Amino acid sequence: MSDETTAHGQDARGAHAAAATRDEARFVEEIVDKDENYSRWYTDVVLKAELADYAPVRGCMVIRPYGFALWENMQQGLDRRFKDTGHANAYFPLLIPESFLRKEAEHVAGFAPQVAWVTHGGDEELEERLAVRPTSETIICTMYAKWIQSWRDLPVLVNQWANVMRWEKVTRLFLRTTEFLWQEGHTAHRTEEEAEEETLRMLGVYQDFIENDLAIPVVPGRKSESEKFAGALRTYSVEALMGDGRALQAGTSHNLGQHFAKVFDITFLDKDGQRKHVWQTSWGVSTRLVGAIIMVHGDNRGLVLPPRVAPIQVIIVPIFRKEAEREAVAAFVADLERDLRPHIRVQSDWREQTPGWKFNEWELRGVPLRLEVGPRDVAANQVVAVRRDTHEKRPLPRSGVGSAVPALVEDIQRSLLDRARRFRDEHTARAATVAELEEVVEERRGFVWAPWCGEAACEAAVKERSGATIRNIPFDRPDDRQACLVCGREGSAVLFAKAY
């Protein structure tokens, strides 16, 4: 048996971690302990659960079939919500002429360092460089200018599922890669109010999806001026807390105002006969959410997937010795699968491995519920159900499985959210001064409520001293006025954290 401590080149496992996790460690030989080295744990989980692998090009990754199945389920959950709110999908090109990108000064400045350029077609140098899209505002706005003439053409509600590229200096699988997959919604409206409404509506869609489907609690709010999208009027975000106490921006929604409309000349003739610029929004979430799932729900045995998006919701592990037992179990399992398949994504594992090996494998890969079926169960007309989240093991009568299993899976979904919410609440503190905030950020991490006056200088000062940034100005917050944690002028509570 290989010892995971030496396998990872460590002299010794931290004594503090050993006691609490010894039981779990016995089951897992391939993943470093979460408390020992969180970053390493994260990478181990991604690799060993076969979600993704490193690609030959720096900062790029291959999303493997299991990881992609997860992403596809996430796409479905989002896409349905987009369609339900009146949006339609379209596809715009990968390449954007440099001149388009340069039209909006703030926008260019924001993205310039991260843009990858196409300079040649074959051997011929291009007359104008082409940017590999870091986001599609400029190309989409160019097209909207052609398509929109009248107030009757509005609103335009379009979403695009695409890849984008940003030349990042430091990359992490799923969290920040050079190329990533996302969706970007781009809408155009007749009035400012309508655009603002849309911006907030889509932020709400993200919150609904992330909390209900991914079981990750988020804090919706508005970004500070310094953190907003380059070229936007206002940016909103939903912020989530990861297992190591760092925050992750899980989704953003921007009210673009008329900035882009003016630059790209997107106008319409309004009811009153006046020619006006449209009001726009854009909003997006990315494969980064896969990283969030891993960090919020994962444990020392590996991945824990929320049932709603898990590629396999229930794994059946057959157990047998003799051929006769195998046949009896096979018939029982086939019947079981037939019952469950209409309700649930179920799979049975007939590979030539020992049951124990399979238990570990499927736990590592995060399957929410395992059903064990052996000769004893066939005889008792039952299955043994084991939850991935609590490790609770209990027999279920075969007759009730059709309803008990879906109910159990739903319960896992619920309790994952409950547990994540409890963790987040336990890791949310208050601070009145920068020193207090620093202490929390150093020792426990997590979210910190602290009063802020609204000045960028104070925001920057906090970042300088503590490394924490304003994640957002939550919609739902204490409304008492307090002294700004930096300058002492009147301020109100905002949410700070160290962020990914």
Added chain:
RNA sequence: CGGGCGGUAGCGCAGUCUGGUAGCGCACCUGUAUGGGGUGCAGGUGGUCGGAGGUUCAAAUCCUCUCCGCCCGACCA
């Protein structure tokens, strides 16, 4: 981008200091006994030592350049 560390079989590593032609565990293959938490035994397959150049009779080992990854920090709409 800075500091530190690493790249040797599919995975995890030893060998590098002190040059002599590559090894261990797991995985994999075959057989056999097994199978309710990573199964035992026996036999086997597999490596241009990240890449390029140099020094040398001889390079995984020494030198130069380069690519990739990890940890910490800076940066990041």
